[in-house]
Amino acid sequence: MFSNYIVDYNRALKEINNLDTFSKNKIKFLEEQGYADTTKQNYWSMFNNHIHDLEVMYDKDLAMFNEMEALSIIKTRMTTDLSTIASLKSLINGYEEWALETGLNPTYNPCINWNTREIAIINEEKIRKNYISIDDLFALWDKTKDKAEIVTIHEFAIVLLARLGLKGSKYKELRYLKMQDINLDSYIINVTDRDEDNLEDVKVVKKINIDKRILDVLIQADKQEYMRKKAYHKISKEEFIDTEYILKSTKGKVIDLMAIRKGIIDFFTEANREYIPAKDLFRNAEIDTLIKIKRTKKWNKLDMKDFIEVIEEYELKKSYNIALKLKDLYIKITNDDDIIYGKYNYDENGNRIILD
Known part of the structure; x- marks a missing residue:
């Protein structure tokens, strides 16, 4: 954030x-x-x-x-x-x-x-397999974009949106994102619950802050008119179907899950960097938030309540078990295992809170 x-x-x-x-x-x-x-x-x-x-x-x-x-x-x-x-x-x-x-x-x-x-x-080995910063993503894109055979700004936008913390069921938060969901003045993505069964009566479920370079990528991706394909050592172009969604498809109005996965694989392949799946890119946004929370802690320690709240913020659910998995990933990436454990926490008045 x-x-x-x-x-x-x-x-x-x-x-x-x-x-x-x-x-x-x-x-x-x-x-x-x-x-x-x-x-x-x-x-x-x-x-x-x-x-x-x-x-x-x-x-x-x-x-x-x-x-x-x-x-x-x-x-x-x-x-x-x-x-x-x-x-x-x-x-x-x-x-x-x-x-x-x-x-x-x-x-x-x-x-x-x-x-x-x-x-x-x-800790390069652990980070390469599980984590990439947004700055490093932009560095990869800068090195790749002029020599890429297949990858365009469109594939980079797929990776970037997942890394920012958009996901949802069947990655609907990426697939159904429109430019009108982005506040261009305050640089905020208003992530909605829009999906195939609810295209009009949508509500904002979370807000994600972005910077100018990210907004520029999304604007360019929204204007991208074609995708590149490689077959028999030849590169061809296939036009996207014109749609109001930022991420486009050549097959229908809404980009499908396979195209999301392929876009991410193609990006990391052409960038010559170890592949990080969409779900792990999404978790990276949660890791960033935890690191930021820790920086503001009086004792510089996270507790399980922090992991639960981050899960609730990004995944819109409250789950101690999912929080435990996030905690394990956090430790694996950061080597910071100085965490206050327990299924209980205490409020400012000393009252015990059950973390469920």
């Missing part, structure tokens, strides 16, 4: 008076550095996706973070790509140096001696 912030940098610049002090400082930094517009947008997203929540939690600007607090930004990044960590480290370092020059940071740069490879926690 993302912080509640203005996603578009140019809009944030115009509405700077509505931002908190932390965000105002980031805009001042980006403007004074004279970066290109695309770089400003990318860095703005990085500040808000990975740093702003911690500033709010610690109630202080990044410039005033001590080394352990600054390191926590890096150590919660799940990636197999060191360049992703290096980019974030470079941004933090640049901001800290600017803060020293302007007096916002009166002490020292906490990351001056960081070595990217040493500070990054990368």
Whole structure:
């Protein structure tokens, strides 16, 4: 999930008076550095996706973070790509140096001696089989899109939507998603219960925050007019049936499950990356949310209630057994097994709550 912030940098610049002090400082930094517009947008997203929540939690600007607090930004990044960590480290370092020059940071740069490879926690074998970050997905797409034989922006959108946490029964949340379900001003996907038996009287079942680059992919995918097919070493194009749904099909109005699976397989094959099934991509969104919850915990520990609530948020059901499976996957990916167990929890008044 993302912080509640203005996603578009140019809009944030115009509405700077509505931002908190932390965000105002980031805009001042980006403007004074004279970066290109695309770089400003990318860095703005990085500040808000990975740093702003911690500033709010610690109630202080990044410039005033001590080394352990600054390191926590890096150590919660799940990636197999060191360049992703290096980019974030470079941004933090640049901001800290600017803060020293302007007096916002009166002490020292906490990351001056960081070595990217040493500070990054990368369990590559486990992550490659079970997890991929959204940043790494975009890195894969950037490396693949110009040389891909079959894969287009349409297949990338399938992977991305699953990774964002859209699923539902028979993947209906992906298959029946329309552009009208996306709030273009607030960058929110309003996921509905739309399916073949309910096309009109739909209700929003969950909201997913996205950033500008994700919205751009979905807009392009919605405009994609054809799919590529390979047969007998020849590439051909087959037109999609024109429909109001973002994900298209050549066979009918609604994309089928086989096409969803094939799109994901084709993407990872052409990207030369180990295949991650749709259900695991979906679980990755839940893992991200758990990591974010842990960052805000007073004792930096998750408990079973957190897993149950995340299952309820994404899967729209309350299940202790499913939460246990998510817990096992979380431990497998993060190596964080410091979790408070038990089928009971306690509210602020000390009353016992049964987690069922």
